[in-house]
Amino acid sequence: MTPQETRESWRPRRGEIPTEPGVYRFRDDAGRVLYVGKAKNLRQRLSNYFQPLHTLHERTRRMVTTARGVEWTVVGSELEALQLEYGWIKEFAPPFNVKFRDDKTYPYLAITLGDAVPRVMVTRTRGIPGARYFGPYTKVWAVRESVDIMLKAFPMRSCSEATYKRARDRNRPCLLGDIGKCAAPCVDRISKADHKSIALDFASFMAGNDASHVRELRARMTAAAAEMDYESAARLRDQIGALETALSKSSIVLQEDVDVDVFGIAHDELAAAVQLFIVRGGRIRGVRGWVVDTELDVALSELVDQVLQNAYDEVTVPAREIIVPEVPDDGAALQQVLTERRRAAGERGAVVVKTAQRGDKASLSETVTTNARNALQVYKTRRSGDFTARSQALADIQEALGLAEAPLRLECFDVSHLGGTNQVASMVVFEDGLPKKDQYRKFSIASARDDTDAVYQVLSRRLAYLRPGATGVEVPADTDLAADAVAAAESAAVDGAEGTAASEVAAADAPVTTGTRKAFHYRPGLLVIDGGQPQVAAAARALADAGIDDIAVCGIAKRLEEIWLPDSDYPVILPRSSDALFLLQRLRDEAHRFALRYQRTKRSADIQTQLSSIPGLGPTRVKQLLTHFGSVARLRAASIDELVAVDGIGRITAEQVHRAVRQGGPGRLRAPTSEGRP
DSSP states (O other): OOHHHHHHHHOOOGGGSOSSOEEEEEEOTTOOEEEEEEESSHHHHHHGGGSOGGGSOHHHHHHHHHOOEEEEEEOSSHHHHHHHHHHHHHHHOOGGGSSOTTSOOOOEEEEETTSSSOOEEEESOOOOTTEEEEOOOSOHHHHHHHHHHHHHHSOOOOSOHHHHHHHHHHTOOOHHHHTTSSOOGGGTSSOHHHHHHHHHHHHHHHTTOHHHHHHHHHHHHHHHHHTTOHHHHHHHHHHHHHHHHHHTTOSSSOOTTOOEEEEEEEEOSSEEEEEEEEEETTEEEEEEEEEEEOOTTOOHHHHHHHHHHHHOOSSSOOOSEEEOSSOOTTHHHHHHHHHHHHHHTTOOSOOEEEOOOSHHHHHHHHHHHHHHHHHHHHHHHHHHHOHHHHHHHHHHHHHHHTOSSOOSEEEEEEEEEETTEEEEEEEEEEETTEEOGGGOEEEEOSOOSSHHHHHHHHHHHHHTTTSTTOOSSEEEOOHHHHHHHHHHHHHHHHHTTSSTTHHHHHHHTSOSBTTEEEOSOSOOSEEEEESOHHHHHHHHHHHHHTTOOSOEEEEEETTTTEEEOTTOSSOBOOOTTOHHHHHHHHHHHHHHHHHHHHHHHHHHHHHHHHHHTSTTOOHHHHHHHHHHHOSHHHHHHOOHHHHHTSTTOOHHHHHHHHHHHTTTOGGGGSOOBSSSOO
16 A cells, blocks of 8 residues: 555545644654644634645655544634643653644743843743743744733843843833833842742742732722822732732633643434543543443433543543533532542542633633534534445334335425514435535525415425426526525525535526526435424325425434334334435434524525615625624614614614514514424
8 A cells, every 4th residue: 555545545535634723643654743833713723634645755755654543622722722632741751743833842931030130031942041921832923922921910120131221221211111011120220139029929820829919909009099099009019900810811721730631522312422631630631532322312411421430440530520521410429439439549629510610721621522412423424424324224214204215305394483573494415424515505485374384385395396297407597596595605604614515506506598597406205304293294295296205205303313204103213323314314303404594694695685675775784784793683682772882873863773673573583493383
């Protein structure tokens, strides 16, 4: 096998890689970490490593041909990615991370406590006598940004020796002294002893004694205010604000005494992805992730209970504090069991299981949950991409529904509306168990009594091209379908990269030639309706009225994942772990997502039409309103005073806008539904 073929054998699919910032690790066949890197966009960065080998730098080419896998961890920001990258470089010592890109050593934050007038600086040089070092860090800009914030709280010298001497000779401080970011020892505004005390406080804060400094400053501020020394109180208030800003910069690095296990769980009706971040000494020391099958109607608290019971063994010892998305009902008993496991491993202290409500731990918990969501998506994508599993799923559907042959083409329909308004529907297509996004369709429904009527209308329009005598290839452009094409193209243009099928849908829904277009190209083997028995009955009636008796239809009800057939009093129950149920669920979820996005697009266009009809409210001010409030829901919920606060909107116009956006009553504010329920 050639190096190119070897690399392609373990290359992840592009759609599996998230677009969020994060840290990635390349490993060899023995599991050793070869390289750790960070990215603002993981998908974009990792794609660079899979370019043709001859285009890669020699060092990069050696790394990717040696590697046998790549994994990644999503974080909340690029700064967090930088800090996590540093932590893992120190922990794993990857051979391809020996040198920085610019062939220099890593930057450090140094405080020269050995000098008579200490200085804080960013340096790559180690060994300065008496200096206190913090780091190393991966980016100079991140260190300098932190120093700039900290100087507001600890105004110590940060200038070079030449600048310091020049200021001392001229008896005039530099700009930092004038703006309060330096106590100006060069012109004796502060004694050398007091300045060194500030430098020691700076070093103590960087060493992790941050909470004590904030408490001390807060107490001094309160005392100054009580003595009516408001100038000093204001200065201390600004210092506290600077420290709190510095402390809020990252959720990845916590206090040095923090030992905690943070769990994130993302789950649906069939599976759950679990992510565990192991934090020791305030830094992430390990990440674990796994996927489990879920049972019927398992609540999140029960799922957490099962995960915690199976997460720890003789090797993995629970931390004293465990953060979970929801505390189980038997939390006390579970804590006791985990405490016993901790003591059996020779560790002291009782285990506490809790949720994080605010602060750094809550932010880190959200990061872990984001990784769990991505892991679940990757699991579902890989499972659906397995050819053997797809073939088995189609065979199981054939057997369960009593079909003459396996349904190689599946079409799923979903109806979405907002409190009965802006009714739309979607059709998604799976062939051989994989989505055919270029054949997705959107339907605009003028009016329908209820969901069953909407299903009948949409199926009738779809089946019109499958009646006996219809070619099903090139057909006259139907008025409704042409409107769907325009709306779909507009939706795809607006949503851009938001959805997974934006550009594909725009191309699919565009007419082929003037007056004709390719539509509904193939006959489906099975029609799937998102809904229960009433919706399936409406679809069967549409098939009968169209004179079609060779296409099967079924429905999948979301609550219990039941499969309903026409004229059946009892549903078909597929095993929870079956690939057939997994395929039908993914088909239904894709149809729901596609319909919901189209419904939101129509809702946005509807509100813009209402606003444009108001006298004196042109396109520019309509755009200002929507931009100011950020969403249609927030605009509808806004009061008249909040509308007046928008630039260019007077009270009379605000009152007209208030009346216009609330037409239709409270039902307009309900969430979209595909089953006729708010």
